[in-house]
Amino acid sequence: NAGVTQTPKFQVLKTGQSMTLQCAQDMNHEYMSWYRQDPGMGLRLIHYSVGAGITDQGEVPNGYNVSRSTTEDFPLRLLSAAPSQTSVYFCASNSGTVGNTQYFGPGTRLTVL
Amino acid sequence: GENVEQHPSTLSVQEGDSAVIKCTYSDSASNYFPWYKQELGKGPQLIIDIRSNVGEKKDQRIAVTLNKTAKHFSLHITETQPEDSAVYFCAASPDNYGQNFVFGPGTRLSVLP
Numbered sequence: 001n002a003g004v005t006q007t008p009k010f011q012v013l014k015t016g017q018s019m020t021l022q023c024a025q026d027m028n029h030e031y032m033s034w035y036r037q038d039p040g041m042g043l044r045l046i047h048y049s050v051g052a053g054i055t056d057q058g059e060v061p062n063g064y065n066v067s068r069s070t071t072e073d074f075p076l077r078l079l080s081a082a083p084s085q086t087s088v089y090f091c092a093s094n095s096g097t098v099g100n101t102q103y104f105g106p107g108t109r110l111t112v113l
Numbered sequence: 114g115e116n117v118e119q120h121p122s123t124l125s126v127q128e129g130d131s132a133v134i135k136c137t138y139s140d141s142a143s144n145y146f147p148w149y150k151q152e153l154g155k156g157p158q159l160i161i162d163i164r165s166n167v168g169e170k171k172d173q174r175i176a177v178t179l180n181k182t183a184k185h186f187s188l189h190i191t192e193t194q195p196e197d198s199a200v201y202f203c204a205a206s207p208d209n210y211g212q213n214f215v216f217g218p219g220t221r222l223s224v225l226p
Binding site: 004035040041042043044045048058059090092101102103104105106107 | 114117119122147149154155156157158159202213214215216217218219
């Protein structure tokens with residue numbers, strides 16, 4: 001199993017550009033999430049999904065869109081990038097059963113100029 | 114909503130000594146408390162977790178204690194080794210399924226040889 005994979009690893013955008021951060025998992029997990037990590041603030045939940053076709057907002061959803069058309073994939077879209085979105089983004093998945101482990105991807109470092 | 118505080122923000126110990134990291138949470142509904150270790154350039158990795166019906170859990174050199182009345186939980190690492198150097202995050206979640214985590218800001222642990 002590859003676990004949770006994310007692409008790209010690094011990305012530089014100009015203000016106003018759009019892009020999609022890709023996330024995929026091969027563990028057949030129902031639950032998938034996107035977090036952003038900023039210095040001194042831990043990880044903050046952006047959006048999450050409890051299964052294909054179902055998404056919901058987390059703590060900091062503004063400026064981001066998600067969709068979940070398959071169990072495996074959970075892309076994060078930035079519609080109009082802003083410097084405040086400069087961060088490291090982590091995708092995570094878990095099976096959604098009691099006692100499960102949450103697995104994180106390796107992260108995408110995004111810089112918005 | 115839930116708020117998680119974590120102390121200290123940085124911690125340096127001599128190899129072989131013990132390290133203790135403490136977290137407090139605000140929402141009495143939280144009942145799942147994982148600890149993650151994040152090495153440089155990688156995603157967080159679960160190292161131990163505890164649920165509200167348990168007061169203490171141990172896994173080799175790592176232990177976690179939970180005081181639900183006081184709303185705090187702690188990570189204890191004994192016989193520290195250089196490979197324990199990393200950033201450690203605590204988190205709290207109101208469900209057993211590992212969704213909707215709120216993370217603490219992290220503790221950077223340095224184990225000095």
